Amino acid sequence: MKMMITKHPSAWPARFDLMQSATGLFLALFMWLHMFFVSSILLGKDAMWTVARFFEGYFFFGTNFPLLVSGFVALIFSLIIIHSALALRKFPANWKQYSRFWQHMRSMRHADTTLWLVQVVTGFIMFFLASVHLYVMLSRPELIGPYASADRVWSLRMWPLYLLLLFAVELHGAVGLYRLAIKWGWFDRGDPQSTRRRLKTAKWIMSIFFLVLGLATLAAYIKIGIDHSANVGELYTPSWMEVQQ
Amino acid sequence: MKRTLNFNIFRYNPQDPASHPHMEAYTLQETAGMTLFIALNQIRELQAPSLAFDFVCRAGVCGSCSMLINGRPRLACRTLTESLPDTITLLPLPTFELIADLSVNSGKWMRAMSERLETWVHSVEETDLDRIELPMDPDLAEHIYELDRCIECGCCVTACGTAQMREDFIGAVGINKIARFKADPRDQRNDQDYYAVVGDDDGVFGCMSLLGCQDVCPKELSLQTQIAYIRRKMAFAGL
Amino acid sequence: MKLIYTDVLVIGGGLAGMRTAIGVKRRGLDTLVLSLVPAKRSHSVAAQGGMQASLANCVKAAGDNEDIHFQDTVRGSDWGCDQQVARMFTHMAPKAVRELAAWGVPWNRVRKGEHEVVINGQRVTLTAPAKAHGLITARDFGGTKKWRTCYTSDGTGHAMLYTLGDQAVAASIPVEERKEAMALIHDQGRCYGAVVRDLISGELSAYLAKATVMATGGYGRIYGVSTNAIINEGIGQALALETGVARLANMEAVQFHPTAIVPAGILVTEGCRGDGGLLRDKDGHRFMPDYEPDKKELASRDVVSRRMAEHMRKGKGVASPYGDHLWLDITVLGEAHINKNLREVKDICQYFLGIDPSKEWIPVRPTQHYSMGGIRTDYRGESPWLSGLFACGEVACWDMHGFNRLGGNSVAETVVSGMLVSEYIADFCQKPENDLTVSTHLAAEFLQRETDKLKRLFTSSGDENAVAIRKRMEQILMEKVGLFRNGEHLREAVEELQQLLIRSRQISVASQAQGANPELVLAYRLPRMLKIAIGIALGALQRTESRGAHYREDHPERNDRDWLNRTLCHWNSEDDTLPVLDYEPLDVNTMELPPGFRGYGTKNIIEHPATEARQTQVDRITEAAPSDLNEQLMPFRHLLPEKYRGDNERLEDSNP
Ligand SMILES: Cc1cc2nc3c(=O)[nH]c(=O)nc-3n(C[C@H](O)[C@H](O)[C@H](O)COP(=O)(O)OP(=O)(O)OC[C@H]3O[C@@H](n4cnc5c(N)ncnc54)[C@H](O)[C@@H]3O)c2cc1C
Ligand code: HEM
Ligand code: HEM
Ligand code: SF4
Ligand code: F3S
Numbered sequence A: 001m002k003m004m005i006t007k008h009p010s011a012w013p014a015r016f017d018l019m020q021s022a023t024g025l026f027l028a029l030f031m032w033l034h035m036f037f038v039s040s041i042l043l044g045k046d047a048m049w050t051v052a053r054f055f056e057g058y059f060f061f062g063t064n065f066p067l068l069v070s071g072f073v074a075l076i077f078s079l080i081i082i083h084s085a086l087a088l089r090k091f092p093a094n095w096k097q098y099s100r101f102w103q104h105m106r107s108m109r110h111a112d113t114t115l116w117l118v119q120v121v122t123g124f125i126m127f128f129l130a131s132v133h134l135y136v137m138l139s140r141p142e143l144i145g146p147y148a149s150a151d152r153v154w155s156l157r158m159w160p161l162y163l164l165l166l167f168a169v170e171l172h173g174a175v176g177l178y179r180l181a182i183k184w185g186w187f188d189r190g191d192p193q194s195t196r197r198r199l200k201t202a203k204w205i206m207s208i209f210f211l212v213l214g215l216a217t218l219a220a221y222i223k224i225g226i227d228h229s230a231n232v233g234e235l236y237t238p239s240w241m242e243v244q245q
Numbered sequence B: 001m002k003r004t005l006n007f008n009i010f011r012y013n014p015q016d017p018a019s020h021p022h023m024e025a026y027t028l029q030e031t032a033g034m035t036l037f038i039a040l041n042q043i044r045e046l047q048a049p050s051l052a053f054d055f056v057c058r059a060g061v062c063g064s065c066s067m068l069i070n071g072r073p074r075l076a077c078r079t080l081t082e083s084l085p086d087t088i089t090l091l092p093l094p095t096f097e098l099i100a101d102l103s104v105n106s107g108k109w110m111r112a113m114s115e116r117l118e119t120w121v122h123s124v125e126e127t128d129l130d131r132i133e134l135p136m137d138p139d140l141a142e143h144i145y146e147l148d149r150c151i152e153c154g155c156c157v158t159a160c161g162t163a164q165m166r167e168d169f170i171g172a173v174g175i176n177k178i179a180r181f182k183a184d185p186r187d188q189r190n191d192q193d194y195y196a197v198v199g200d201d202d203g204v205f206g207c208m209s210l211l212g213c214q215d216v217c218p219k220e221l222s223l224q225t226q227i228a229y230i231r232r233k234m235a236f237a238g239l
Numbered sequence C: 001m002k003l004i005y006t007d008v009l010v011i012g013g014g015l016a017g018m019r020t021a022i023g024v025k026r027r028g029l030d031t032l033v034l035s036l037v038p039a040k041r042s043h044s045v046a047a048q049g050g051m052q053a054s055l056a057n058c059v060k061a062a063g064d065n066e067d068i069h070f071q072d073t074v075r076g077s078d079w080g081c082d083q084q085v086a087r088m089f090t091h092m093a094p095k096a097v098r099e100l101a102a103w104g105v106p107w108n109r110v111r112k113g114e115h116e117v118v119i120n121g122q123r124v125t126l127t128a129p130a131k132a133h134g135l136i137t138a139r140d141f142g143g144t145k146k147w148r149t150c151y152t153s154d155g156t157g158h159a160m161l162y163t164l165g166d167q168a169v170a171a172s173i174p175v176e177e178r179k180e181a182m183a184l185i186h187d188q189g190r191c192y193g194a195v196v197r198d199l200i201s202g203e204l205s206a207y208l209a210k211a212t213v214m215a216t217g218g219y220g221r222i223y224g225v226s227t228n229a230i231i232n233e234g235i236g237q238a239l240a241l242e243t244g245v246a247r248l249a250n251m252e253a254v255q256f257h258p259t260a261i262v263p264a265g266i267l268v269t270e271g272c273r274g275d276g277g278l279l280r281d282k283d284g285h286r287f288m289p290d291y292e293p294d295k296k297e298l299a300s301r302d303v304v305s306r307r308m309a310e311h312m313r314k315g316k317g318v319a320s321p322y323g324d325h326l327w328l329d330i331t332v333l334g335e336a337h338i339n340k341n342l343r344e345v346k347d348i349c350q351y352f353l354g355i356d357p358s359k360e361w362i363p364v365r366p367t368q369h370y371s372m373g374g375i376r377t378d379y380r381g382e383s384p385w386l387s388g389l390f391a392c393g394e395v396a397c398w399d400m401h402g403f404n405r406l407g408g409n410s411v412a413e414t415v416v417s418g419m420l421v422s423e424y425i426a427d428f429c430q431k432p433e434n435d436l437t438v439s440t441h442l443a444a445e446f447l448q449r450e451t452d453k454l455k456r457l458f459t460s461s462g463d464e465n466a467v468a469i470r471k472r473m474e475q476i477l478m479e480k481v482g483l484f485r486n487g488e489h490l491r492e493a494v495e496e497l498q499q500l501l502i503r504s505r506q507i508s509v510a511s512q513a514q515g516a517n518p519e520l521v522l523a524y525r526l527p528r529m530l531k532i533a534i535g536i537a538l539g540a541l542q543r544t545e546s547r548g549a550h551y552r553e554d555h556p557e558r559n560d561r562d563w564l565n566r567t568l569c570h571w572n573s574e575d576d577t578l579p580v581l582d583y584e585p586l587d588v589n590t591m592e593l594p595p596g597f598r599g600y601g602t603k604n605i606i607e608h609p610a611t612e613a614r615q616t617q618v619d620r621i622t623e624a625a626p627s628d629l630n631e632q633l634m635p636f637r638h639l640l641p642e643k644y645r646g647d648n649e650r651l652e653d654s655n656p
């Protein structure tokens, strides 16, 4: 009773699934770094300035190439587009599906199920908010710096967007990584259920850590932004350059 | 003990023109060791002779009696009332065709799943029944049995948000079956053959790792592990 | 009028029905399976312990073969079985296990090297040879000389039924779930199929077939408490009985298992006692040694059950809302042992009793377990009275169990009989004289009759309550047709059951739903169950001896002189309240194993006059040890389908 393969199945579902995970993984890891870079402001304006110039290649070429940043932003942007497009396949396709999921979630009261809706909602939010943010980064990469960023956050009223985006990305990313580990069976030696419990703890720690870091960072930008609100537009000069002058 | 239990039970018989979907309340005196099997039978005997529900083994091994008990799919026969609050809400499994009241046609779903995934040992040789059987590693035999323990109760399908949204999703039960046959050397299918039946978004790639299945399976099958395993194999086969 | 034609109509989707359907399909016939529930949910799925077959692979099975299996089976039956059939069965069992192995059952396997087991409460180390590594292993079971019970952990029936169910899907055999056979269509001694009710839509249709196979399982659920699935209500037996032509046999042979939990009636394995568990009464007293100082808790199933009942009758039972019970104490075994070796028992205690068996005692009592009797068939599985009607599995009295079946022999019987009977059916169907020539008129007539019956239930003005009648029936059987029987109680039982049958004709149904309607279902099944109940009670009343599971306090001896026979039972007319019983003798002169002493209690047998002479004859032939010993003692191979006549190979054959 050997089966005859009658249909030649498409390889795309496998590829899509891998791409979804790969883009998700890349984005999540990128966001960790991103959060660390951005939070360099907590170490002082100079630190932040250094990080920003670093990415413009200042320390390699001796001069700034903001286009480097634009290029990188474009890459991230396209990954997000791909990731979102793939994720869109999983979204509730119509009202009926949505309401069935909603009812199901309410009746199950089951954490991993509920967290999926959190992912969908945060993903949806990010799709718009991240686009705005990325567009800014893409179009004015040279305006990344202690004062310019702080002005954007405070004087240009970007902070509500960042606040929302922060929560969205930290929840979404951590849940996504947790799901990724479950999905592909990573760390699955021995007892998968205790692995899962540990992963879940790690996930919460991750979210909270980056939220705290992000909030502190945002507060720092806001403080600088308020202090600097009189001089919007002025760019930061690192302290050592001031001394030279 | 000595509680009065308040049951809210879904009632609807699609075959009866006079019937319409609604919840009906029944009360019952709890007794020691009462399971939902005992409770539902008492309700039927004394209060609602037409109440439809399915029990067969009433011992937690046949998979007939799954229903939503206070929102979660469970085997009713092995649920003690003392493990539940005073108010017990019972609904039929929503993912399957309703027969009447708490009775659903999960058997039909499972048969369709079996046909679709070809859940049987595919082999070409005829066995000579007079000869000593082929040996099999004892650990492998036990491993196959562990995967074979699924009772097709449908709890995992109902607990799965993906299956709720997408009717054609094969569910943890189906993916676990593929893992079972893939582990079995007597099934001569290769990964491409398995890919042909589960390698799409209604199959293993449809699973969104919600893990409701893992958390409700009454046989505590390693669904999470099996789905991940099949996903890895199928992703590789698909490349 | 809806008519469905097929070659072979299989009624029942348990192990027996599935294997039969696969068999006839492989012979090129068209077939169709009906089942009350999805086939994989049939009662067969609940069998835990295993399936007997003399493979002789594991250490404690060395030297096992068909002969020893045969002798165990005949002794177990208390010489009530058909020895030719028992021979055919033991010859086929290894083939059945091997076929299932090839089809996917993950039988537990022998592991080479040393391992520890518990035998009689003692730890023993066994060493399995390397050549047996990976072959199918076996465990110990009651009443067998060798370890012969093949198993898959504690889910043997599950693994077997799922494998067969999957093979049926592979063979594209339609399995119509939630369909109930309501009557057999027959005329002048020929069966043509069945009237069938769709349990979802309520529609009646006629299924017409060259051969009709009953594989509907046992009748445990007419007893108040049973280990059986709740769909085992004896409807298959009743449908055969209601033809007025086909006969049932040995209905009084009903097996009780000592330890089912209270109230759920779920079986906890004999292994509890095998490993050292004790039975205690309401005072915590261990009572078995008082009755059976020798074997104590480990006496045979029927003996332990009887002693427990006796003790409860003395007022030593523990009162509960669900009736009296006793305690099974396995706390003595320790938590580690229970977690490792009695996982299933632990689960059952946890889920159904909410207790931890390593700390608390388990409430148990003897509970109805198995129906040895059923539709009488010849060795081909066909009713000698109703041509074209076949039966196999627990519903049948093919008769390899006689008056007591051995654990592990039942699932083996289902598959073996499915293998054999499907071949005989195929032969039957291929004969031109057995072509389907039924007139649609006959089908219409039977359909109309069933339609009218149902209509009557809906419109009846009767005021009888089906639930009350059923409860009373269950109670009578438990109290008066249970483990202990006596003339007085049995007479009362027969009397009252007849009253109930008469009353059951006045049942009316309130709910008018045509489809799923449990009230209606009970109303039409109840009179059928009552007929079976009466058959059991009357058979027990008339059989004035004790044999196997049938125990008469007023006739404690086994009486081969007068009762070495099989009870036959048929129902003459719809209006009757009693079946007609007659008896089919078992011929001592053709027995390979003439009647002897089973070895329990004291020997209490009234010998058959022919036994001694036959024994001498058998001894003489055996001593001469001819090469065709079997043929000389009791030929049976010629009865088997040709392809199954070969010898079974064993390890010892391959390495002389
Ligand atoms: C708890 C328990 C444990 C057991 N353990 C063992 C063991 O370890 N070893 C062993 O050898 N035996 C064991 N037995 C006995 C064994 O399980 C049964 O005897 C055997 O499975 C019967 O199989 P069957 O195919 O004849 O019937 P079943 O499996 O009972 O199947 C009957 C089928 O008939 C169908 N049916 C019934 N009536 C109708 C109708 N009117 N119309 C249509 N369909 C109908 C049902 O839907 C079902 O599909 C055990 C029994 C019990 C109760
Ligand atoms: C911008 C940063 C983003 C990060 C870091 C990120 C990260 C991740 C990760 C790691 C996963 C798990 C992948 C998997 O299970 O295969 C994931 C899944 C998902 N992402 Fe994102 N994502 C981001 C953006 C988005 C956006 C913008 C959307 C919405 C359009 C989105 C929607 C989803 C959805 C719905 C899933 C679940 C997919 C599934 O369960 O298979 N994500 N994301
Ligand atoms: C290459 C791409 C990116 C670059 C170069 C970049 C750069 C920056 C910079 C410079 C800031 C400081 C504020 C500002 O200047 O406006 C910032 C803040 C922020 N970015 Fe990005 N970003 C990128 C991608 C993303 C993505 C994909 C997300 C989320 C989906 C994101 C979320 C945030 C958030 C939430 C903040 C606020 C910081 C906080 O609260 O700590 N960024 N980003
Ligand atoms: S996998 Fe578990 S929950 Fe799903 S059908 Fe099987 S036994 Fe039920
Ligand atoms: S709940 Fe559903 S989404 Fe996957 S992990 Fe289980 S099948």
Ligand code: FES
Pocket (backbone or CB within 6 Å): B054, B055, B056, B057, B058, B059, B060, B061, B062, B063, B064, B065, B066, B075, B076, B077, B078
């Ligand atoms: S009735 Fe069989 S699992 Fe509940």
